[in-house]
Amino acid sequence: MNRGWVEDVERLHQEGLIDGDDQNTLIRHVEDQRRSLQEELALIVPEYKERITRDGQSSADEWLAAKARELGERDGDKTRRVVDSLSTVENQSS
Template identity: 50%
Template sequence: MHDQQAQRQAWIDGLAQLRQQGAIDADDENTLIRHMDERLEAVQLELKALVPEYEERSERDGREAADAWLGERSREMGEREGADARRMVDSLTSVQTPAT
């Protein structure tokens, strides 16, 4: 948990630097922080929900099949999270009205 907090703080520090450099404004910074917090929580909950089914599949179908199933779910999650992040970034003020 400490590592996750350190990573979150590094993310926030990086966003603060971008704001100081004028790459994003304060609203965008807050949007990015909120988005990251929401997504981390959602991903953690989704991963926890996969554990019982993974264990059941592992016992029923074998570990190799369960690993393949988990790999597919992970890929789907990654694609979904990537698309969601892209939509969020595209909505940022600094992306919609780039500095000239």
């Protein structure tokens, strides 16, 4: 995990901008996202190589770009839900 990012989250907690639960939620979310991405890449790389052989480079690149968009949108949605669930965000919207 990116140590600089963790330090930023710790600083937010120290400054009272987020509570301990929110701090843990954010750190856990980033770690889960990192692990999920590694698992996805372990599946994507072999399929990409197979698609190059079977369908050609251009087609494989198009598939890879679509897959990257899909992963980015999915991860963005998950992150948005996590951030929206933080007590600080919920309290501001009340």
